[in-house]
Amino acid sequence: MLLRPPKGEPLGLIHSLGKFSVFLGLCLFLSVMVSLVFQEYGTAVRLGIGAGTAFLLGLLMKKLPPPSDELSLSGAFTLATLVWIHATLITGFTYWETGYFASFLDACFDAMSGYTTTGLTLLQDLDHAPEGLQFLRHGVTFLGGQGIIVLFLIFASHGAAEFYQLYVGEGKDERLWPNVLHTARTIWWISMVYLVLGTGILYPILTNLGLKPTRALLDALYLFEGAWSTGGFAPHVQNLLYYHSTAVEIVTAIIFIIGSLNFAVHHRIIQGNFREMYKNSEVRSFAFTLFFLTLTAAWFCAKAQVYPTFSTSFRKVFYQMASAHTTTGNMTLYARQFIHDWPAPALFCLITTMVIGGSACSTAGGFKGMRLSQAFHTLLYEMRKILLPTHAVSTLKMHHRKPYLFAPEHGYKALFIIFLFTALYAFSTFAGVLAGYPMTDAVFEGVSAASNSGLSCGITSVGMPWYLKFVYIVAMFLGRLEFIAAFVFCGYSFAFLKGR
């Protein structure tokens, strides 16, 4: 028997969503300030309409009664989903208001792409976009990388224990500290330290390229936000190719590789435990797959004479592979070059890295290195069980923050999520094929959207069918929230309508 949610809870969820909407309105207002500074008065007004709408809606929703009791687990997961949907719609509306998107759906696509740190974009005329909009888009991806709810918890909650469920609902289930609020603050503290460092390193490189100081500072900030959040947004349509700079490529690659690591690993390193870096199972898994797949792809590219020498091949391939593996999506190639230039085995390696993705509890997407490592350990465990005598006890060790014994339940849980991701990749690919795109292109773009990578082979454009845009929006959303919260939201809605 399906039970209705506790009385008053659904209205309480809308009340909490109202609090978030007010918070979102204040965040959007920052972009209005930027537009005013740059004397983009028309854009400032249009961005202000979005910010004001978020604020006004929030005030109205807050008129509903607050949740009387502690939120139920399903209620918290539903609220996490609602927060994401609301943020996408409001930010999409704000984008649409600026006039740089062909439709509201395109604007929502870009907003979802930003929040999920995917990096696919449908913005028209990026190179002429106002500073306020650029600031907002990169801010959105930076915010999405750390987690919208993580930031909301810092500013809007009072550290209540039930908010841990909300935090988990966003696809981050790691506590750096026993208190979730403390964990959220630590995540933002780590990110802000890197923001200052990363922008500080990129700024002189960009001024050396000839950019004026203000432009260099803004581009440095945007490039950092895009790379660190593994979003892959950049302020120019050519993405990283615009700068023609090896230094920019190296620095951004370092930033997105660091950004794709688990916040728990960062935390351990900041605490002085440097050995965590090479002992951690997830980091090892990432290093192995990146190294192995990059070498394979570079070798195939060199063999097919895509690049005349192996060193050129390695340089070009490494950047795209690292960008794909960390699910960043920064590119130093034109989109169609993937399809026309790269041989099929190299393309296969690139898609595989997108499928795997970065680390759990990081800014990255994909099904995550930790789950791959756990799946591999499950295979080892099952093989040992068969090969060893029946009374033998088989133990496998893993390392994450501290050494622990591998339990097969971890592996089965990981395999379940991997299965769901595989189904999502298949679904988004099928939608691409159905829209009439060649199989290779459809796999590339479908996996890129669902794994929140953002590399594009050219499908993502204003001209693609509306239903494909919608499928990619759903794929980006499910991939980012890792299914559970979205599924609970569906169940909760059904229980609300049909439950007793």
Add this chain to the structure above:
Amino acid sequence: MFFLLFIFTPLSSQAAEIPYPASLSVLVEESPERDGKTFIIQGEVVGEPLIENNGVWLNILEEGNPMAVFCPADLAGTARQLTGGNHERIGTRIQVKGILRRICMEHGGDLDFHAAKCEIIAASKETSDVPKREDSILIISIIWMILVLKIRDYYNTSRLSQ
């Protein structure tokens, strides 16, 4: 004066002999077949000219498709003076004769276009970003509604506390 100085060679007479691609996207799309050949391309300069050891990079845009144009030392001085487009202005529109390089070994294997000759076809011009009347009315209405709600909340709270 500068406009005149930048015209290095009249290109119109040669344009008929050289295939002119429909758009920059064609050059990228068919780069394997067109690699190493000479073309004339057009586009708006976007962003700022970027300095390279022995030249200047210009990023040009045509119908939303970008292309990186490398201007060697002899063109660099004047190329650096070009105005790139951004939100405040439409950049200088140029016509470039040069060679397409699918894998440019000089520039780390990037796909680029090495300019041999360059001509300004339209000067940069400013754009305006002023609020529309209906947007202004909408924002004022939203602010007014927010204020009404906040003032009502304030009075309700103070009445309850009394």
